Amino acid sequence: MLRKIAFNLFAWSIVLAVAFPLFWMLVTSVKPQFELFRRPPTMLPETFTLEHYWGLLTETKFLSYFWNSIILSTTTTVVVVAIATIGSYSLVRFRYRGRETLAFLVLFTYLLPSVVLILPLYLMLVNLGLSNTITSLVIAYTTFALPYALWLLRSFMAGIPEDLESAALVDGASRLGAFWDVILPQLLPGIISTALFTFILSWNEYLYALVLVNSDEARPLTTGVMNMLISSFNIEWSLLMAASVMMSVPLIIAFAFLQSYLTRGFGAGGVKG
Amino acid sequence: MADVVFSSVQKQFGSFMAVDNLNLDIQQGEFISLLGPSGCGKTTTLRMLAGLEFPTGGEIKIGDRVVNDVPPGERDIAMVFQSYALYPHMSVGQNISYPLKKRRVPKAERAAMMAKTAEMLQLTPLLDRKPKELSGGQQQRVALGRALVRDPKVFLLDEPLSNLDAKLRGHMRTELIELHQRLGRTMVYVTHDQLEAMTMSDRIAVMEGGKLQQFAPPKDVYREPANRFVASFIGTPGMNIVDGALRHEGGRWIFEAPGISVGTQNLGPETRPGNAAMGIRPEGLSFGEGPIEGIVQLVEQTGHENIVVVLVGTDMRLTGRTAADRVWRAGESVQLSIDSNQAHFFEDGPNGIRLNRPLSSPGNQEAAQ
Ligand SMILES: Nc1ncnc2c1ncn2[C@@H]1O[C@H](COP(=O)(O)OP(=O)(O)O)[C@@H](O)[C@H]1O
Ligand SMILES: [Mg+2]
Numbered sequence: 001m002l003r004k005i006a007f008n009l010f011a012w013s014i015v016l017a018v019a020f021p022l023f024w025m026l027v028t029s030v031k032p033q034f035e036l037f038r039r040p041p042t043m044l045p046e047t048f049t050l051e052h053y054w055g056l057l058t059e060t061k062f063l064s065y066f067w068n069s070i071i072l073s074t075t076t077t078v079v080v081v082a083i084a085t086i087g088s089y090s091l092v093r094f095r096y097r098g099r100e101t102l103a104f105l106v107l108f109t110y111l112l113p114s115v116v117l118i119l120p121l122y123l124m125l126v127n128l129g130l131s132n133t134i135t136s137l138v139i140a141y142t143t144f145a146l147p148y149a150l151w152l153l154r155s156f157m158a159g160i161p162e163d164l165e166s167a168a169l170v171d172g173a174s175r176l177g178a179f180w181d182v183i184l185p186q187l188l189p190g191i192i193s194t195a196l197f198t199f200i201l202s203w204n205e206y207l208y209a210l211v212l213v214n215s216d217e218a219r220p221l222t223t224g225v226m227n228m229l230i231s232s233f234n235i236e237w238s239l240l241m242a243a244s245v246m247m248s249v250p251l252i253i254a255f256a257f258l259q260s261y262l263t264r265g266f267g268a269g270g271v272k273g
Numbered sequence: 274m275a276d277v278v279f280s281s282v283q284k285q286f287g288s289f290m291a292v293d294n295l296n297l298d299i300q301q302g303e304f305i306s307l308l309g310p311s312g313c314g315k316t317t318t319l320r321m322l323a324g325l326e327f328p329t330g331g332e333i334k335i336g337d338r339v340v341n342d343v344p345p346g347e348r349d350i351a352m353v354f355q356s357y358a359l360y361p362h363m364s365v366g367q368n369i370s371y372p373l374k375k376r377r378v379p380k381a382e383r384a385a386m387m388a389k390t391a392e393m394l395q396l397t398p399l400l401d402r403k404p405k406e407l408s409g410g411q412q413q414r415v416a417l418g419r420a421l422v423r424d425p426k427v428f429l430l431d432e433p434l435s436n437l438d439a440k441l442r443g444h445m446r447t448e449l450i451e452l453h454q455r456l457g458r459t460m461v462y463v464t465h466d467q468l469e470a471m472t473m474s475d476r477i478a479v480m481e482g483g484k485l486q487q488f489a490p491p492k493d494v495y496r497e498p499a500n501r502f503v504a505s506f507i508g509t510p511g512m513n514i515v516d517g518a519l520r521h522e523g524g525r526w527i528f529e530a531p532g533i534s535v536g537t538q539n540l541g542p543e544t545r546p547g548n549a550a551m552g553i554r555p556e557g558l559s560f561g562e563g564p565i566e567g568i569v570q571l572v573e574q575t576g577h578e579n580i581v582v583v584l585v586g587t588d589m590r591l592t593g594r595t596a597a598d599r600v601w602r603a604g605e606s607v608q609l610s611i612d613s614n615q616a617h618f619f620e621d622g623p624n625g626i627r628l629n630r631p632l633s634s635p636g637n638q639e640a641a642q
Contacts (some may be wrong), residue, residue: 170324172376177375184590
């Protein structure tokens with residue numbers, strides 16, 4: 001009994017420690033400017049205001065960055081999931097020489113810190129005439145999200161019995177038809193986990209966005225927000241917090257809807273991987 | 274008319290020969306079983322017939338069409354998988370009508386055919402369920418339904434009953450036999466269970482190590498096994514096989530092993546003196562007065578008979594059957610005799626061929642029929 005209480009206390013203190021910064025972010029974003037730096041700080045805002053949100057949406061390029069981020073993350077997710085799905089199918093279903101080595105080599109890219117990869121990638125993208133475009137970021141994100149996505153989906157794919165596909169072939173489906181009718185529906189939890197993973201990664205990415213894109217037309221939220229709200233003289237805390245809250249919204253929505261898939265998915269992937 | 278023909282079919286996985294020089298000639302409407310121990314190449318053979326594996330040599334014909342390069346969907350076959358392979362995200366009804374959908378059968382017709390099949394297999398109340406909401410036996414019926422719904426030329430079944438409990442298995446065996454009689458379609462049935470093969474098939478193809486050992490009706494496989502492997506594989510309890518030697522004496526052959534001597538005239542002309550083996554089924558041993566001395570080691574009571582294992586000499590064990598009312602004690606001394614008319618003789622080696630004259634050949638009592 002005592003142990004149980006101690007355990008609960010422990011667990012809740014961890015939850016609090018994790019949740020407090022989020023709470024503080026939310027609170028700060030709705031406090032008026034003059035209340036921000038008061039000492040002692042107010043736990044709950046004495047005056048509630050949405051002026052920072054309003055300011056962010058009307059007076060800054062927030063919406064344009066937000067839109068860039070949406071396009072960037074969605075495109076990356078679609079590209080990565082599509083390639084990883086087909087790739088994992090190949091790795092699991094077809095027997096060819098070096099299949100295992102290939103799967104392993106794919107993970108090799110993670111041994112190099114991304115800082116090392118950025119410069120060569122930057123030069124390549126410049127040569128391709130893609131500098132300062134969203135496309136350049138899509139390509140860059142694909143290079144680092146794909147290997148993990150491939151491995152994640154591979155373990156899901158391996159869990160789908162080959163007989164299912166054989167049955168579909170005997171029943172008159174083409175290989176593509178069998179893939180579409182039987183494999184994809186079975187793979188759905190894996191696809192959702194992978195998509196979510198890729199989306200989050202792209203949504204939060206900072207380093208590549210900082211190096212590869214230097215124009216407001218293509219800048220995503222992460223670097224955009226930093227760029228406009230943090231100067232060497234001043235940090236616009238309240239605007240920054242409002243921006244952070246809004247940045248979190250798409251992820252929170254995605255999680256809320258796909259949560260059950262995600263836990264199921266990572267569970268399955270973990271066991272079989 | 275031959276419906277399915279395997280000519281010198283071979284399947285190699287890397288350097289491993291899974292199926293080796295297989296020749297089979299299956300008649301239209303025949304129920305044949307591929308029988309053999311696990312790993313002998315039964316599934317591989319069936320998958321080649323289905324078009325799911327491609328032979329590395331030889332030719333497979335369905336009807337008069339060589340199908341080596343024909344994809345599974347165009348072979349006019351249906352297959353029931355050992356794992357059932359039901360599509361988990363589809364309802365029972367959708368599972369059964371999937372093959373029709375893929376063959377572009379119009380929707381109304383599809384529904385009617387599906388309903389008819391479901392009715393026949395008593396699946397009608399379950400049509401809206403998902404496979405995982407069904408019992409093993411019900412899943413099995415859905416798998417059958419998916420195969421039956423479109424009346425293919427050849428049915429392929431890969432150990433369809435092996436995941437059912439014993440009672441249901443017996444029941445489904447009868448149902449499959451009835452189904453075959455009703456449909457009159459060619460069926461190729463894979464099993465490692467000799468009881469299934471013996472009770473259901475018109476002919477049994479016994480396989481071992483990727484090679485066909487014998488292809489004959491159940492009765493012949495039992496009474497005239499082609500070689501020592503078939504002899505020992507078929508029958509429960511298994512045939513007693515004794516290693517020894519054959520010698521020719523006074524116009525007849527004598528088989529000798531420690532403690533045993535059996536004479537016979539029934540061996541074919543290719544018989545040579547030297548190492549050989551003798552096989553005798555449990556029912557070919559009689560207890561009571563006899564030249565063989567042994568000690569009862571073990572008694573298994575099945576209810577309608579007693580299976581008795583007798584130790585002869587130091588390490589030979591012979592299994593016999595006796596009436597259930599005969600009481601045995603372990604350690605008891607017994608005398609046995611071997612009915613030489615029921616003895617089989619094999620060349621030396623694990624797959625040594627059978628040397629006996631065919632039962633129907635001249636000079637044999639059954640030649641008259
Ligand atoms: N795809 C494959 N790759 C390599 N070896 C295989 C493959 N499929 C089957 N085998 C091998 O071929 C042999 C026969 O297999 P199978 O036909 O499944 O046997 P059975 O159905 O009689 O138990 C086994 O030794 C098996 O390991
Ligand atoms: Mg098998």
